[in-house]
Amino acid sequence: MRTGGCLCGSVRFEASPLRQEMDACHCSMCRRWSGGVFMAVPCGDGVTFQSAATLxxxxxxxxxxxxxxxxxxxSLIWRLQDGSATAVALQAFDDLSGFVFVEEIFVDDKPDHYAFANETRKRTGAEVMAQFANEQGA
Structure with a gap:
């Protein structure tokens, strides 16, 4: 279990990462929302808020x-509307130790003006959406 919160501290959460891995989403929505790539940790449905009134x-x-x-x-969390998949912003965690950068998603949407030096798995938007469809039984 890890804790985290927002910049001003009024929203606090507890999250159970599915694994000690983080990914970076290059989709245009995440880039606009986060002001860059959205670096996140998959937490499934394992996120609870201690204070959510101002979310x-x-x-x-x-x-x-x-x-x-x-x-x-x-920017704190991206999730499927049914709550079955949740990605918590890496930088919102209080303790970042132990997380390993392993994957980049929506790489077909990534602009050409930046690149990460890390060796990562790279998946297209179609590959990510197919995974969601498989997990949802569609």
Missing amino acids: GIYQSSDYGERLFRRNCGS
Whole structure:
């Protein structure tokens, strides 16, 4: 179990990472929302909020939504609308130790003006969406 929160500290959460890995999403929505790539840790449905009254929820697609702190603007969580898959912003965790950068997703949406030096798995948007469809039984 790991703890974390927003920039101003009014939203706090506990999360159970599925594994000690983080990924980077290059999709245009994540880039606009986070101001860069969205580096996140998959936590399944293992996120609970100690204080959620000031959370904003934005339905960003037919399947996903983004949670953020309405006052300070911190980008905190992307999740499937049914809550079955949750990606917590890496930088929102209090302790970043132990996480390993392993994957980049929506690489076909990544602009050409940056690249990571790390060796990572790279998956296209179609590959990511096919995984979600398989996990949802569609």
